[in-house]
Amino acid sequence: MSSPTDQLKLANSDELVSVGVEISADGFIPVVDVEGLQGPRRPQIVKQIGHACQHYGAFIVKNHAIPETVFNNFLGGATMDFFRWPEQEKLKFYTPKPGKFDNTESRKPIEYFRAYTTGENASLVRELAYVSCLIGDYANLWPSIPPSFWERVTDFSTSAKRVEFALGEAICESLGLERDYIKKKLLSNHEQKVAMNFYPARKQEDSELTCVLRDHTDPTIITILSEQNVHGLQILHDGEWMNVNLSPNHLIVLTGDLLQVLSNRRYKSLPHRVHVTCEKDRLSIATYCNPSDYATIEPAKELIDNDHPAIYKKFTYREFKDNVELAVDDARLNVFKITAAA
């Protein structure tokens, strides 16, 4: 007998088929082919993206138009090179709270951080580096960065930004908003950052599967992720943690907290985490779509009516960042909730 969860999954799958979306081989996550996004297939693709954001909080993107060489030069190339840099070079970029606001003088083109397990025998579980898309502008200030590194980062972040804008427009359209709503309201002058993650293989004596990045939602509008060779990302779907097995060159888009706000909770931010086995190192890259520092965030007026009162008040991105602590689900948004709302 199928459980209520199974029935819900089936209902969602049926609906997916009706919007013409393909489902991943493991059967639970929509795969959207965005090749025709600028052509006559656009309305259908927009519908698929909207459906995925509303019911799954995620979708896999294929045919995303980031050239394969640009993609590989960054993911397998620059990213791997960086984590292999000598210790003292990486430590020059050490930032205890990456992604936090800093005064501009102390700003680094790369913010490097390490996470350890807690407890007595703390061991390294993740190395993380945020790289600014303006990295080329820092060339004179940071001569220790090899030019080939920042060239590869710049090429990738330029292409990734195009994808991010195109998906952002499609998401706005799927909500019935102006196509450029996110771009105009939130992204003018924003400094795009890409993140590189390195999860070292675990020691044999560790348990088979280790949680190396705990449950969280992203404090972004959307996050675009990809991984190299080794899987490990899990997303929460219908109350169950599901493994995401991304194919090479595919991207996965996750809805973030700020999309939850601007859509007035029509699209909710998606809890996810990373588990790895002890066998192999894992690399992943992420493009975080973050607003400009002083952008104001609020539910779009078009999505508010008597049946859907505003759930959040207006706040600046800076205020939001001051409240960000990695939290399970969207708890960090509670301070911005309008108390009378559901």
Ligand SMILES: O=C(O)CCC(=O)C(=O)O
């Ligand atoms: O490494 C991954 O696959 C996920 C990383 C992640 O969740 C993040 O950077 O916020």
Ligand SMILES: [Fe+2]
């Ligand atoms: Fe995340």
